[in-house]
Amino acid sequence: MSAPTTVTKTLKATTRLGLLKLGVKHWRRDIRSAEMRLLLVATLVAAFSMTLITSFTDRLTRTMEYRASELIAGDLTLRGPNEMPQEWIDEAGKRGLRHAPALAFSTMAYAKEALQLSRVRAVGESYPLKGSNQVSMEPFGSPENRASSPEVGTVWAEQRVLQALDIRVGDALELGDARFTVGLVLQQDADRSGNFYSPFGRILMRLEDVPKTGVVGPGSRLLHKHYFTGDEGDVLAYANWLEPQLTESEKLAGVVESETRVGGALEKAQQYLSLASLVAVLLAGVAIAMASQRFSERHYETAALLRCLGAHQQDISTIFLTKLLMTGLLASIVGATGGFFAHFGLLEVMRELLPGDLLEPRGMPVVVSFFCALVVLMAFALAPIQKLKTVSPVRVLRRELNPKPVTLNMYYLSAIGAMGGLAYILTGHLKLTLIFVIGLGLLSILYGALAASMLVFIQKLLLNPHRSASAAGAPKRFKALKSGFQQLYRHRYYAVSQLGAFAFIFTAITLIIVVRTDLFARWQASIPPETPNHFAINILPDKKTEFESFIERAGVKSSLSYPMVRGRLIEINGEAVTEVVSKEERPNAIQRELNLTWSAVLADDSEILEGQWWGPEKASDLTKPADQQAGTDTKRSVTGLSPNSKSKDDLTSLPRVSVESELATKLNIQIGDELTFKITGQVLNAEVSSIRKVKWDNFKPNFYMVFEPDTLEKFHHTYLNSFYLPLEDSALLLEMNRQFKAVSVIPVEQIIRQVRDILNQTTVAVEYILLLVLAAGILLLFATLLSTLSLRKKEAAIYRTLGAQTSYIRQLIIFEYIWLGLLAGILAVLSTELLSGVLYVQIFEVDWEPHWVLWMGTPFSAVVAIVLSGWLASRPVMDASPTRLLREVS
């Protein structure tokens, strides 16, 4: 007789492949079983919704990004003060990217007797790679798109240049030694990034013409810029290749990084869509967890028998994991394929609302979703499946032996880890991923603990003898409510996990609705119908009042006039800015001259985060008496470090400046720091007295640095104003130009329109995704309810055998569902508030307020949804005979 150990080894060696085959065979035989179908459907839903959402959003965001890239005239821009190495440009060519070079410099433009300092952009023939220049034949004439650059010997100049030089299209304009013909009026350059408030008019010319002007030589302050475009992957690969080689002064930017307002809107839209896909994945995960729990429980007997017949623990794992994998493969293939085709349907339905020229679909979202669904299945099903190998073989003789509740923490942790990985793949957003993973972990713990303690608490409350006595005379409904709860309490093992699952479903749905409603309301509000669509700059101090009354007379809605001084931040606490931050971290804002301003009042959209403003915080406070203003300030003081107004001792101290919060973070600027500015050759020191949050996307004049009054007045300054003017009203602009020759008007209507378009498209996309999340949620609701169906059947059979009426059983079940819905609804509200709070503050950067309507609405909707679907799911239990029920259960 062979030694036992030998027996084990021989067997293992001979059965490895056989076990896989056995697993596949069992899977084929088992595919029709209810629990396998549930698992299959749950995974299929996961794959389907992930593919549908990711294919859809991928196309939409790529298209939106593509369209936004029209605003920076390419997919990627590289800029720096020096000429770039030729090999960088050659490398782009090798990688199949198209390229357009440009050179920007400031110079005087002459015509006849007049001269005007202008900002010239000299571009290659292929410019713009994307988008188009807006030009017209007449000043303020209707714009026409030109996806080309001026011809050699010709320039396109902005209205304000022509106006200053008193010339027209067709006239001559001189730059240095060369003479050009004005070809067209430049209304908008294809590259819309850069400084909005530049006081100089722009001129677009050809790069080939630059040498003959003779204005560019050693020592000239130049900006070399290169535009690239090509396939997404190639552009990204090139950016990755180039990034490490850049010197301190060179900067690479794509659409999202570029400081356009469109970039910001796009980023928010992407974040929201990512969140929606995450929620879909989460729902799928919960469904799979429920389905595999049931799958596992239904296979205890099989596992016990296999063990009895000599299967090792790892054989059990192999067989069931094979079944799981086969299920996953089938469901993922069908689901991903279905989802991919469904996305065409979705686009078809939304054709009217979408940009006409959507980019072609890619295979990537399908492949990613396919694997994601598999990973979700494995992550959530692994724990219940691994439980099967711990089933004792003695169970073949004694059915009551359930597997030990093994420590599944490791599996749950790995499930959460896997979900985190997926979250990162889907969103590419680390912070969102971390919030998601930590939130998921906390919620699972919270749900378990809260659900269990809620059950115990209510049970105690209902069992209170005093209450029970009074309940004796209570209406029948109360008794039914009580027995319904006791029914739930009897099932508390299942109830806790069901409550958790329901809470997840309702949290997911509520969260998506709440975030959608709040965010879109806020985004839409950030661009109200009459958002300023023109900026007027270069308003001279002595013309300010005159300009304001001109605007007022015309009945045009305008902002306050802000003074503007150009200056550069050079030192922080006596240390050069270039020393304080490394090149990679250095924000654009300090690489060029900043627009500095002063103000007695804090702009309405701004908010003091740290320190204290020097006067009333809101323009509206200006009307209050001085003593009240002081009171307001004391209340609003955050740190209380700085005095509210200068005391006598402070009179000799530095002027105060308020710094925009993101810039402050990047430059590590703290309250009390001393900043040194260089303004028209003079040095000005100022002390940071507050850190201020600015809403950049409100299309109003915003500034990184705001000084207190009486500090900048001595420097040369002009005023800036923004106003809304219907596009067709060009007569007013012409008149404005005639009266205020120095004033330059910059139209931003197109950018506003683009941002609006993006928001509208995102809103529509989100509505659809919301429907999908809802549908997935309802499906999961059924899956969850079905998971306890056999238990209910067994109970119903016993009740019936003991003579219970159908109405009694019905009532019992319905009231149990009412409790389930109510408790799940409460859990869902709690977690929605928690999650939305974190998301708003950390990701979307909007203010959070409690959603009181949810506190009523969610539990109510949860009760209705669970009772309705529970009713449908439990119908077979209600009317069947006890014999049939018992037979079905066994």
Added chain:
Amino acid sequence: MVVIKADNLSKSVSLGTQTLSILSGLNLEVNAQQTLAIIGRSGSGKSTLLSLLAGLDSATSGTIQLNGHELSSLDENGRAAVRNQHVGFIFQSFQLLPHLTALDNVMLPLELAGDAEADLKARAWLERVGLGDRLDHQPNQLSGGEQQRVAIARAFVTEPEILFADEPTGNLDPQTGQTIIDLLFNLNAEHGTTLVLVTHDHDLAKLCQRHVLLDAGQLVDGEAGDHTSHAGEVNSPS
């Protein structure tokens, strides 16, 4: 030759603070090719004893030798290997996997052992038990008697030295039960298998060469025919 040897076997389970002793200091020897009936009242520990002897469970103390393998020295996977190679089972509730066909069910132990001829052997055994035309039927398409026949085929298909049967007729009507018993004992005799049968049916027990009564966790002298002088002492086959 002794194929099953239990020495001073005890099994107790803890129920919260109390410990319930199911078997205590039990001794038993079973010879090759012997048929043994273990009888006893409900709850006397018959099934527990069977699960220990067959290596489905581990004893609290004492030793069991099964076909030369010391079960208490093996881990669960080691015992599984012994079960697969040397032991066959027949259960009261048949224990067929509902989603598999009759043929699949019979092939199962062979497949677990990596037997390349699983299909052929299983077909042959289903023929032997009279179910040659029911190969592709699933358990729910078979009668109770037919299901138990499938189970018998599955038990014999690995040609085990020892067969354990737990109330094999418990779920069958007397007539079908009789047919099943005839089949079981015929096959057993034919293959020279050692049969350990747990039952509370004295008529069924009488068909075995030897019987032991399990009472209060101890084996006492056989009562269905006086083949044992004391528990664990073995009579030769009649």
